[in-house]
Amino acid sequence: MNKYETLSKQLTEVISRNLKQGITALPTETALAGQYQVSRQTVRAALSLLRSQGLIESRRGSGSYATGLSPDTDRNVIPILIASSQEYIYPHLLTDIRAGLASKGYQLQVLPTENDTSRERQLLRDLLEAPPRGLIVEGSKSALPTPNTDLYEKLKSAGAKLLFLHNQYDALPDEICIKDDNYYGGYLLANHLTGLGHTRIAGIFKSDDKQGPERYLGAFCCLRDQNVEFSDSNVGWFHSSDVEKLEKNQDSRFLASYITEHLSGCTAVICYNDEIAYWLIKELSYAGIRVPRDISVVCFDNSYLSELSKVRITTLTHRPHEMGGCVAETMMKMLQGIPVVSQEIPWELVRKESDGPA
Numbered sequence: 001m002n003k004y005e006t007l008s009k010q011l012t013e014v015i016s017r018n019l020k021q022g023i024t025a026l027p028t029e030t031a032l033a034g035q036y037q038v039s040r041q042t043v044r045a046a047l048s049l050l051r052s053q054g055l056i057e058s059r060r061g062s063g064s065y066a067t068g069l070s071p072d073t074d075r076n077v078i079p080i081l082i083a084s085s086q087e088y089i090y091p092h093l094l095t096d097i098r099a100g101l102a103s104k105g106y107q108l109q110v111l112p113t114e115n116d117t118s119r120e121r122q123l124l125r126d127l128l129e130a131p132p133r134g135l136i137v138e139g140s141k142s143a144l145p146t147p148n149t150d151l152y153e154k155l156k157s158a159g160a161k162l163l164f165l166h167n168q169y170d171a172l173p174d175e176i177c178i179k180d181d182n183y184y185g186g187y188l189l190a191n192h193l194t195g196l197g198h199t200r201i202a203g204i205f206k207s208d209d210k211q212g213p214e215r216y217l218g219a220f221c222c223l224r225d226q227n228v229e230f231s232d233s234n235v236g237w238f239h240s241s242d243v244e245k246l247e248k249n250q251d252s253r254f255l256a257s258y259i260t261e262h263l264s265g266c267t268a269v270i271c272y273n274d275e276i277a278y279w280l281i282k283e284l285s286y287a288g289i290r291v292p293r294d295i296s297v298v299c300f301d302n303s304y305l306s307e308l309s310k311v312r313i314t315t316l317t318h319r320p321h322e323m324g325g326c327v328a329e330t331m332m333k334m335l336q337g338i339p340v341v342s343q344e345i346p347w348e349l350v351r352k353e354s355d356g357p358a
Contacts, residue, residue: 004045007036011046012071015055019133024066024337026056054105068335069105070133077107078331080136081123082165083115087247088275088303096324097136104332115140115209115240117147124151131158134331141208141240142167161334165327167210168342176334178327180300181344182211185316186218188347189270189298192314194226197358198268198296202234204258204280205272212237212272215300219270236262238276246279255283263295267358271299277313278305281354285310296355300347312352318345 011026018024027035032043047064050056055071056064070076078101084090098108113120120140127135128151135155139146149171156162164177193201203219206212216235223230236258245251255276263269271277277299281291291297291311299306302317323345333340 002045003038003042004049007032007038007042007046008049010036011050012055015050015066016071019066019068019070019335024068026064026066028063066336067104068133068332068337075133076105077109077132078134078136079109079111079127079132080138080165081111081113081120081140082136082138083113083140085110085112088305089273089301093324096321097328100325100328101331104328106332113138113140117141117144121148121151124148124155127160128154128158131155131160133159134161134163134335136163136165136327136331138165139167139169139210142169142210143208143213145169146171161331163327163331163334176330176340177342178323178330179342179344180211180318180323181346182214183218183221184344185300185347186215186220186270187222188218188316188349189300190219190222191226192349192351193268193270193296193298193355194223194228196268196296196355199228199358200234200266201228201230201268201270202236202263202266203270204236204238204255204262204276206239206243207237208240215270215272234262234266238272243275246275252279252283255280256287259283259287259289263289266295268296268298268355271297274299274301274303274305274313274315277315277354278309281309281311281313291354292356296358298355302350306350306352309354311354313354314352315350316347317350318347 029040029043033040054067054069057067058064085094094110101108111123117140146169152172162175164175166179168175168177190201201223203216205216220230238254242254271280277297281297284291289295298314300316302315306313306315326343330340
């Protein structure tokens with residue numbers, strides 16, 4: 001084995017140890033030559049080999065840094081705990097995250113939790129048997145206290161970098177989170193409706209994931225700020241179990257009940273997401289209520305469901321690939337020891353056919 005290959009192997013072991021401690025910078029060429037008693041030419045050849053293997057990168061005027069990749073390729077797999085790999089918003093999001101990670105030499109392992117706390121716990125236990133270097137997490141029923149904090153703490157103690165997606169547990173407030181700007185999104189939709197002259201605005205939101213209360217708060221704080229009267233009687237809440245029944249059995253009875261119990265006298269409704277809006281419009285049609293002539297409907301996500309609806313639905317969207325790209329980039333920086341901060345991805349309004357003047 002040539003001297004530079006021997007040095008490259010030694011430096012690979014150093015990189016692996018340093019990554020566990022969050023150290024990514026390598027000593028200078030001069031320092032390495034002195035430490036290992038080799039020429040600078042040998043050091044340069046060893047560093048070039050490490051670069052070709054994707055283990056280090058050079059930064060102009062700064063030196064060489066570990067990329068975050070582990071020499072053990074099995075360690076370059078990033079699991080993601082996510083409610084579903086199939087539901088309407090997830091395939092595109094996972095594709096974007098997977099592509100962002102793959103561009104840096106990582107693989108994504110998708111572990112669906114079905115938004116079930118006990119399922120989440122079992123997956124975390126399995127991961128603790130061989131703790132990953134990084135873990136992306138969409139919390140299960142994040143609006144509720146989680147009993148799984150102990151396992152997240154154990155994973156952190158084992159060196160795993162935690163990155164939360166869409167929501168964050170109250171018991172882990174200091175963890176980095178990439179999420180929608182839900183308060184602003186709710187505010188934006190309510191402001192759009194008041195701009196059309198609506199003053200009796202209802203809402204329907206998910207109760208057990210944080211996105212629901214956040215979207216509710218933004219919408220009704222907008223009404224408060226504009227001195228538009230609102231009432232709890234016009235706000236409905238649904239649970240993950242309602243969504244499960246809707247998706248598996250097309251059981252939309254909770255939406256039919258919402259119409260009779262909460263929409264009386266309202267001219268507009270803000271829905272938690274496209275899925276709820278899509279099925280609500282169906283129920284409104286069965287009840288003889290026309291959209292948008294009798295009531296305007298707006299929502300979040302801009303998925304294919306907003307286009308498939310009998311009346312195309314006015315909704316909120318992000319710039320293409322923005323969320324997934326941000327998640328992948330943030331995880332890469334965390335693995336490299338680069339400081340990161342939580343981010344809220346802004347919404348943009350896409351106006352279609354489901355809203356109109358009061």
